[in-house]
Amino acid sequence: MPGSDGGKGRGATPASRSGCGHWKSRVFFLALAVLAGTVLWALILSVFLSHASTEREELFRHLEELSANASKHGVALGTLKKDVGTCQSCCQTVQGQLQSALRELAATQTKLLQQESALKELTTSVTQDAAKANRDRENIRNELYRALQNVQLQNGSCEPCPESWRVFEGSCYFFSEKRASWQEAQQQCAQASAHLVVIGGMEEQSFLNRNIQRDHGYWLGLRAVRLLGRVVHYQWVDGAILGFSYWNFGEPNDSRRAEDCVMMLDSGMWNDAPCRNERDHWICEKRRSC
Structure with a gap:
């Protein structure tokens, strides 16, 4: 009996060996799953980093294009400002010439009105003088004719x-x-x-x-x-x-x-x-x- 108990104490039972093997399998699969997840995440991060790098390069390229366009627009804006300044100067010159021409036109119009008024007065005066001369001539003619008629009447002719x-x-x-x-x-x-x-x-x-x-x-x-x-x-x-x-x-x-x-x-x-x-x-x- 003591010999049998001593033998059982020194060796493992089949159930304990089976449980230990199962636990080791679970640890192995868990480690494998962790490794697979890590690799997957590494792949995902690599893809994201590659995409981000591409977008970053694209953004830098657009930034360079914007800078170039801004430079061109700045030059064009400077040219436009220069043209506007030249146009304003030209417009001011033309405006001054127009104002001077308007003043000359107003002065000429005033002179024409004065001359027209003087001409009307002269025409009226000449017309009145001519009418008066015509009336005087007619009155003289009538008086002479009547005097002649009176003489002839007195003579009975x-x-x-x-x-x-x-x-x-x-x-x-x-x-x-x-x-x-x-x-x-x-x-x-x-x-x-x-x-x-x-x-x-x-x-x-x-x-x-x-x-x-x-x-x-x-x-x-x-x-x-x-x-x-x-x-x-x-x-x-x-x-x-x-x-x-x-x-x-x-x-x-x-x-x-x-x-x-x-x-x-x-x-x-x-x-x-x-x-x-x-x-x-x-x-x-x-x-x-x-």
Whole structure:
């Protein structure tokens, strides 16, 4: 019995040998797994480091390109600034020239306006002087003619006026009973070798006032002369420029720019009216033959 117990104590049992072998296998696989993980992580880190190195090189390359572009843009910007400075200088020069030209133009315009005003004044003065000279000449002519007529009348060498015509200072006057337009009235006078009356002064006007009928208006031989649509003066049918006048208050007004002919109101005062009016009578005048 003691011999048997001693033998069991010196040798290992099969179960203990099996457990020890299993533990060693587990340690071996664990070590193998750790080694495999380490290798795998080393590979992964190597890949990441390689990729990072590539990206770093790419970033450096882009940085170099950006630096080169920035240098080029800097040069271009400097050139642009220089061009802008040159343009500003040029623009300032041109602006100064334009301002100088504008000042010269304003001065020239002022001189032209002054010359235009002086020319208008001179034209008005010449026109007025010419009209006055024309009136004076016509008045002298009328006075001489009337003086001659008076001498001839006193000598009894002048023909009498036609029947129903009235005489005044060497002229015969016809006061119509009919009405007509200004043109028709002038034609009626022409058929009698006469013309619409031409009034030379207040004495003749007073004679007419005494002989007109107070409810009639009468055409006179006076018409407007227009320039660019405006009345510039009035002229008698014998070509004389208007000298003596006997306008009614506020006349002539050329209402609607259509009143070219002159008629005498029943008061004896003159009024401008449309030539086509057929409401008025007329007065013919002709010189007596001597």
